[in-house]
Amino acid sequence: MEAKKTPVVGLPRAMLYYRYRTLWHAFFDELGIKTVVSGPTDREILDRGTSLAIDEACLSLKIFLGHAASLVGKCDYILIPRVSNFGRHRNMCTRFEALPDLAKNVFRESGQRFLTYDIDVLQKKNEAAAFQALGQSLGFPARAVRKAYKLAKKAEQAKYKALVREQEQLYKTDGLKILIAAHSYVADDPYIGWTVTSYLKKAGVTPIRADIVDRAGAVGCSPQISPTCKWEMSREIIGSIAMHCDKVDGIILLSAFPCGPDSMVNELISRRVKRVPVLNLVLDSQTGTAGVETRLESFVDIIRFKEGLL
Numbered sequence: 447m448e449a450k451k452t453p454v455v456g457l458p459r460a461m462l463y464y465r466y467r468t469l470w471h472a473f474f475d476e477l478g479i480k481t482v483v484s485g486p487t488d489r490e491i492l493d494r495g496t497s498l499a500i501d502e503a504c505l506s507l508k509i510f511l512g513h514a515a516s517l518v519g520k521c522d523y524i525l526i527p528r529v530s531n532f533g534r535h536r537n538m539c540t541r542f543e544a545l546p547d548l549a550k551n552v553f554r555e556s557g558q559r560f561l562t563y564d565i566d567v568l569q570k571k572n573e574a575a576a577f578q579a580l581g582q583s584l585g586f587p588a589r590a591v592r593k594a595y596k597l598a599k600k601a602e603q604a605k606y607k608a609l610v611r612e613q614e615q616l617y618k619t620d621g622l623k624i625l626i627a628a629h630s631y632v633a634d635d636p637y638i639g640w641t642v643t644s645y646l647k648k649a650g651v652t653p654i655r656a657d658i659v660d661r662a663g664a665v666g667c668s669p670q671i672s673p674t675c676k677w678e679m680s681r682e683i684i685g686s687i688a689m690h691c692d693k694v695d696g697i698i699l700l701s702a703f704p705c706g707p708d709s710m711v712n713e714l715i716s717r718r719v720k721r722v723p724v725l726n727l728v729l730d731s732q733t734g735t736a737g738v739e740t741r742l743e744s745f746v747d748i749i750r751f752k753e754g755l756l
């Protein structure tokens with residue numbers, strides 16, 4: 447009898463990958479499923495994604511489609527979850543609701559298969575149930591899937607706690623500190639947001655990430671800046687700003703053009719946060735490193751001047 451082939455699952459290195467990578471890798475590893483991750487974003491991935499997306503798509507979505515395209519034909523399934531909400535007033539941007547359908551449509555002629563799971567707590571579909579359905583749809587017994595999710599969740603929590611601890615230490619360091627307020631997939635992407643982190647480091651400034659934070663605590667603090675914001679990831683970021691703006695010398699609001707949630711939320715932050723200088727930096731597919739670096743250079747100079755360091 448021929449042994450049953452274990453599928454290979456492709457993970458696009460974009461959007462939710464940056465939030466869930468530990469959980470995904472640990473879950474699939476535990477089930478003995480091989481994963482393949484698309485390479486770091488580069489010009490080719492961005493151009494490919496741009497050609498597949500409608501003009502109105504945000505930069506993050508274009509990058510995502512480029513990553514998905516680079517995995518087509520290289521794996522049995524590409525994982526694209528649908529994440530709608532985590533409860534009342536805890537929504538995700540609508541792009542995350544549409545992503546599986548959008549990708550299936552964009553790649554409909556490629557023959558590529560997709561794997562998805564559905565998180566919609568308002569419809570009683572939570573993460574544990576979503577992973578249970580996902581594992582069982584791949585033919586694994588219910589018990590094995592439960593165990594895999596439990597272990598993966600534990601690994602994710604431990605890793606994230608360590609990351610948060612690391613960030614918290616940075617607030618206590620000497621010298622200039624700048625808080626980068628961005629979605630993880632913007633700040634961490636090596637082709638777009640990472641330019642900001644590396645520039646600040648080169649300039650002798652400590653970059654700190656607003657998105658790496660005790661999430662429940664940040665959501666609890668978010669009403670200090672906006673009591674009505676309903677996007678979960680934006681609430682985490684504004685809550686993190688409320689918690690930390692007294693401990694930093696400046697804030698960079700970094701977003702991907704054209705981002706609906708960020709255009710509202712970042713405007714609000716600029717109006718509400720008065721204690722420290724705020725730079726609003728919007729990245730698009732044409733943004734060159736030079737333009738970004740010039741704006742960062744003058745922002746850092748303004749802060750240094752304000753602190754009497756120039």
Ligand code: SF4
Nearest residue numbers: 504506539541705706
């Ligand atoms: S939050 Fe903004 S950047 Fe993220 S997917 Fe939605 S529109 Fe794109």
